[in-house]
Amino acid sequence: MQQQNICYTCIAQKKVTLIEVGDERFHKLVAKLIEEVSGVNQFKSYVYEDWCYNCICEGDYTYICVAQKDFPNRISFGFLHKVKENFQPSAASRFHNYIEEEMEKYSNEKDVDKISMVKEQLEQVQKIMKENLESVFERDDKLKILDSKTEQLNINSTNFKKRTEDLKNVMCRKNLRMTLIIVSVIVIIILIIVFAACGITFSNCRPSPTPTPNNSSATVFKPNINLK
Numbered sequence: 001m002q003q004q005n006i007c008y009t010c011i012a013q014k015k016v017t018l019i020e021v022g023d024e025r026f027h028k029l030v031a032k033l034i035e036e037v038s039g040v041n042q043f044k045s046y047v048y049e050d051w052c053y054n055c056i057c058e059g060d061y062t063y064i065c066v067a068q069k070d071f072p073n074r075i076s077f078g079f080l081h082k083v084k085e086n087f088q089p090s091a092a093s094r095f096h097n098y099i100e101e102e103m104e105k106y107s108n109e110k111d112v113d114k115i116s117m118v119k120e121q122l123e124q125v126q127k128i129m130k131e132n133l134e135s136v137f138e139r140d141d142k143l144k145i146l147d148s149k150t151e152q153l154n155i156n157s158t159n160f161k162k163r164t165e166d167l168k169n170v171m172c173r174k175n176l177r178m179t180l181i182i183v184s185v186i187v188i189i190i191l192i193i194v195f196a197a198c199g200i201t202f203s204n205c206r207p208s209p210t211p212t213p214n215n216s217s218a219t220v221f222k223p224n225i226n227l228k
Contacts, residue, residue: 004107006079008066009099011087012038015062018092021099026051026066038062045073056080061087065103079106 008022012034020027030053033046037057046053047069054076056063063084067076082102087095 004104005071006065006067006076006103006107009079009083009103010034010062010064011083011092011095012062012064013089014038014060018089019095019099021096022066022103029053030064030066033064034062043077045076052076054080056084058084063087075106079103082106 006022008020008026008030010020010030011018015034015038017031017034020030029048033053033055037044037055040057041059042055042057044055046055050069052067052069052071052073054065054067054073056077061084063080065076065080065083079102083099086098
């Protein structure tokens, strides 16, 4: 059985997959793409190998369909518009069969182009920009590397600041210790000089006592008076 042109469809809300229909081999790559594009309103196509990943991001919801690379872009977005207009979040579990039917119908380009209303929708997406999906993932990897380097720089800056503060504290303690040693040496030298000059008991520096008269050794003068 020949594979149809639109072979996978996914609807996600805030990066959480609600519905996926079709070839499950696209699940992993589409999940990664949802991480990149959700949250930004856009209409865009991403090419990867032989497939084109068409996206409509609107509000909290992301609609993606995978089609063969040479399948007309306008048809894929016409299909996504139809799915978006009819999707009801409350009935997501019952939407699976509807998507399967629309995928089969829109995969037939001739049948789709016969519907005038669909043509009006398709004209709105004629100029959808295509981008290589590999470049998207490569850009994401570069951003992650940049984030990693920025985080490492912040860590290095924090470590450098901490080392600087530690070094400052060490130098302050070292300077304080050196000051105490110098003051102690000066005090010791002063004490040595004082002790050398005055003695340990400071006896050499005390003033000499004033001598007092000794009465016991004094000669008493008695005048020789002759009275007649």
